[in-house]
Amino acid sequence: MEFKRARNEEQRTERRRQILATAAAMLTETPVAKLSLNELSRRIGLAKSNVLRYFESREAVLLELLDSEFQEWTAELESTAPADDGTPRERGDRLAQLLAASMAGRPVLCDLLSAQAAVLEHNISTEVAIRHKHAARQNMRTLTGLVRRHLPELDAEGASALVETALLMAMAAWPCSRPAEALRAAYASDPALAAMRMDFTEVVRRTVEAAASGLLVRRGWDAAGHGL
Structure with missing residues (x-):
């Protein structure tokens, strides 16, 4: 999945929604203890540093x-x-x-x-x-x-x-x-x-x-x- 930089609040909200949806999908496959930020970043096609723009x-x-x-x-x-x-x-x-x-x-x-x-x-x-x-x-x-x-x-x-x-x-x-x-x-x-x-x-x-x-x-x- 390729992402462009979110440039307004609507796009930022959508980006957060996509991150949450990806995390939810991952949790159907793996427990919380094994869900890593690195793997979440890979799944959504963003660098880890970019994911941290939306969630700390x-x-x-x-x-x-x-x-x-x-x-x-x-x-x-x-x-x-x-x-x-x-x-x-x-x-x-x-x-x-x-x-x-x-x-x-x-x-x-x-x-x-x-x-x-x-x-x-x-x-x-x-x-x-x-x-x-x-x-x-x-x-x-x-x-x-x-x-x-x-x-x-x-x-x-x-x-x-x-x-x-x-x-x-x-x-x-x-x-x-x-x-x-x-x-x-x-x-x-x-x-x-x-x-x-x-x-x-x-x-x-x-x-x-x-x-x-x-x-x-x-x-x-x-x-x-x-x-x-």
Whole structure:
């Protein structure tokens, strides 16, 4: 791909979009840890120094991509109408399944989330950090609002706690559910060890179910939907 120098804001915006799209495509082939700025530059046909005209670092590229992936995920979730039948606990269980399955269907999002604190939020400027955290704050608000539509029995604090639980478990479970080749071979060779392999969707679903049930009880709702 050959690029000419971007000479106005529209062209610069398009160049940034192309860089992000290329990074997103690369992440369908390779994990975050192996995506290098050199390879990204080669894929888009730009010198590394020219990529750095648009993003200050590899991490800045990936943080913006994380924000975009998160927005697409919440938009997908918002298109799913919340069920109004069943007890609060039953609706909480359905919400847990929805969150777990939808995240499992977005491996790029999960990979970026799992690398966020330890990798992506390093090697960035304060300006990039502020922009990213404002976007993350808005994404969290959107997701908290969605949880409250599915579980109106939870107040804003409870819904926010459920969102935090789901995301933290996803961040921890994703890399554990993607074992290295040696571990995959070990699991395949011994049924007793195979039982230790983590199923991402299942562990996130169970954790969110338990958290939702606990939060409902702490806010005065029993399993049948009666106030305590």
